[in-house]
Amino acid sequence: MTAAYAWAFALGLFVLFTWLGIKFSRVENTGDFLLMGRSVGFWLFFGAYTGAAIGGASVAGFTGYGWSQGYSAMWLIAVSGITVPAFAFFFAKKINVFGRKHGAYTLSDFLARRFGEEIRIPTSLISYLRPVFISGLQFLALGLVFQVGFGLNLKLGILLGAGVVLLYTITGGQLSAITSQWFQSVIQGGGMLLFLYLVVKYNGGISSSVHRMYSVLPSHMLSAWSMDLSILSLWIISMGLFYLVDPWLFQWAYMARSAQTSFDALVAVSLSSPWGAISFLGGMLLSAAARSGVLSFPAGISPDQVYLHFISKIIPPAAGGFLLVAFLMTVMSCASSFLMTGATLLFNDVIEKSLKNTLSEGRKILLSRVSVLITAVLGVASALWIPFLIPLWIMGQALAIAGLLVPVGAAWFWRRATPRAALYSLASGASVAFLWSLVAWWKRGDPNGFVLGLHAVHAGLAVSLLAMVLASLITPRASEEMERATLWREIPWSEE
Amino acid sequence: MERRMSLIEKTFGRLTPIKGAAWIFVFILFVLFYIFFFVSSPALMLYLVVLTLPPIWIATIIGGTLEMAKIFKRRLK
Numbered sequence: 001m002t003a004a005y006a007w008a009f010a011l012g013l014f015v016l017f018t019w020l021g022i023k024f025s026r027v028e029n030t031g032d033f034l035l036m037g038r039s040v041g042f043w044l045f046f047g048a049y050t051g052a053a054i055g056g057a058s059v060a061g062f063t064g065y066g067w068s069q070g071y072s073a074m075w076l077i078a079v080s081g082i083t084v085p086a087f088a089f090f091f092a093k094k095i096n097v098f099g100r101k102h103g104a105y106t107l108s109d110f111l112a113r114r115f116g117e118e119i120r121i122p123t124s125l126i127s128y129l130r131p132v133f134i135s136g137l138q139f140l141a142l143g144l145v146f147q148v149g150f151g152l153n154l155k156l157g158i159l160l161g162a163g164v165v166l167l168y169t170i171t172g173g174q175l176s177a178i179t180s181q182w183f184q185s186v187i188q189g190g191g192m193l194l195f196l197y198l199v200v201k202y203n204g205g206i207s208s209s210v211h212r213m214y215s216v217l218p219s220h221m222l223s224a225w226s227m228d229l230s231i232l233s234l235w236i237i238s239m240g241l242f243y244l245v246d247p248w249l250f251q252w253a254y255m256a257r258s259a260q261t262s263f264d265a266l267v268a269v270s271l272s273s274p275w276g277a278i279s280f281l282g283g284m285l286l287s288a289a290a291r292s293g294v295l296s297f298p299a300g301i302s303p304d305q306v307y308l309h310f311i312s313k314i315i316p317p318a319a320g321g322f323l324l325v326a327f328l329m330t331v332m333s334c335a336s337s338f339l340m341t342g343a344t345l346l347f348n349d350v351i352e353k354s355l356k357n358t359l360s361e362g363r364k365i366l367l368s369r370v371s372v373l374i375t376a377v378l379g380v381a382s383a384l385w386i387p388f389l390i391p392l393w394i395m396g397q398a399l400a401i402a403g404l405l406v407p408v409g410a411a412w413f414w415r416r417a418t419p420r421a422a423l424y425s426l427a428s429g430a431s432v433a434f435l436w437s438l439v440a441w442w443k444r445g446d447p448n449g450f451v452l453g454l455h456a457v458h459a460g461l462a463v464s465l466l467a468m469v470l471a472s473l474i475t476p477r478a479s480e481e482m483e484r485a486t487l488w489r490e491i492p493w494s495e496e
Numbered sequence: 497m498e499r500r501m502s503l504i505e506k507t508f509g510r511l512t513p514i515k516g517a518a519w520i521f522v523f524i525l526f527v528l529f530y531i532f533f534f535v536s537s538p539a540l541m542l543y544l545v546v547l548t549l550p551p552i553w554i555a556t557i558i559g560g561t562l563e564m565a566k567i568f569k570r571r572l573k
Binding site: 085260274 | 506507508509522525526529530533534536538539541542543544545546548549550552553556557559560562563564566567571
């Protein structure tokens with residue numbers, strides 16, 4: 001019965017997104033297709049970003065964390081809740097201004113302007129891994145939702161989910177992706193509120209829920225400080241500092257209608273953290289309900305399955321159908337956003353630059369669409385055939401931080417940094433992080449593991465920083481114009 | 497003569513009463529979120545989430561609908 005309601009909701013929405021894609025398929029240039037013509041207004045930005053930032057892992061995964069670890073797992077959102085607004089305060093306006101002045105689309109454009117074209121391809125390669133693996137993870141999540149909630153075969157579910165996302169992104173590009181993300185975000189928000197209402201209701205209301213949490217859950221699940229410090233330091237880097245060099249966040253800053261909109265919306269999206277809190281608190285309340293015998297879950301259920309079990313097996317079918325669709329929208333909004341980021345990197349940094357800007361605008365738009373297709377195919381292939389997609393995503397993230405944090409920081413703040421040093425810093429940081437992850441995978445069975453007390457990111461960052469400083473002292477400097485192009489104090493706060 | 501902008505105006509742009517109130521709301525919510533997290537109070541966090549997210553959700557719907565209407569008007573002529 002739940003599946004019947006879910007199919008009815010989902011099919012209606014698929015038709016809407018496809019209609020949006022077709023209606024918005026008339027684009028004038030690649031800026032229109034890939035960056036929505038740098039015209040995203042505040043509310044669309046705010047809604048679409050919230051939709052895109054909260055993916056499948058943020059709902060089912062965080063509910064599982066709340067269920068198994070409790071309150072301390074909220075550090076996952078607490079660190080990004082500080083760094084994203086910090087990014088907005090210090091960089092969002094300047095990135096928007098830089099993008100307009102130089103026609104920049106990607107993080108690689110920013111670094112290439114400062115350190116020369118040699119750094120473009122390595123930057124793009126590192127940046128491209130994350131959107132591909134995240135798209136793959138979202139396609140896999142779509143397959144699982146179709147399998148658990150709609151009764152479809154997993155592979156068919158992956159293909160159907162990816163097909164719908166591809167259809168509306170390849171036609172309407174970023175405009176279609178962002179307007180769809182806004183719709184998806186609204187449904188996602190409604191779903192999260194309904195989820196919260198239901199878990200509170202099953203616990204007998206708010207006062208009773210609070211009482212039950214404190215009386216049934218062990219004390220370590222109620223403390224923010226029961227987190228292992230080594231894991232916390234890793235989260236601070238990978239879920240916090242990473243956002244300072246996140247190619248996806250750079251793209252959002254470029255797309256905003258103005259420098260002020262870029263700032264306003266990115267600061268306001270710090271409100272995504274309370275949205276994320278719903279999942280953790282919901283998981284804790286479900287755990288309390290299960291421990292006190294109010295709700296029953298299969299013995300030894302995997303924490304990741306708690307959310308889907310609750311919405312497909314416990315709550316009334318109509319609510320379950322809506323929550324399944326809301327979860328589907330959560331996953332789709334994240335998938336389409338990262339698909340467009342991957343396509344932008346592929347087209348702008350690899351295809352267009354290798355063809356030396358000799359193409360007509362029509363051809364460029366066609367190749368932008370091909371880039372969406374290639375990124376989607378890689379995402380689907382990784383969802384279908386790579387059984388260790390989460391470790392790869394973690395490695396992609398580690399490579400990006402270890403390789404990009406120092407060069408990007410130097411581009412903003414250190415005029416003495418040289419083009420050669422940036423290249424060595426990026427290559428050495430990413431290589432060490434990659435090798436360190438492989439050793440951790442081999443020794444500890446997890447690329448996210450610690451070797452000699454250090455994570456891949458710690459080791460990669462240390463080497464990257466050393467390479468940047470030493471090589472900058474002995475290699476030739478860039479021209480004055482290049483040194484000043486990305487210097488933080490040289491870029492104005494607004495276009496005027 | 498060019499008017500000197502205050503630091504607040506440089507950062508937040510021209511503040512209308514509604515925009516100013518919205519920023520105060522965001523700031524209070526941000527601060528309370530971290531206080532309730534750092535003092536390990538899931539109970540207060542639950543009340544915060546229950547009381548603040550529904551209006552944020554409604555504002556997203558209203559604001560987004562108005563912006564979408566403009567886009568539809570411009571693009572779908």
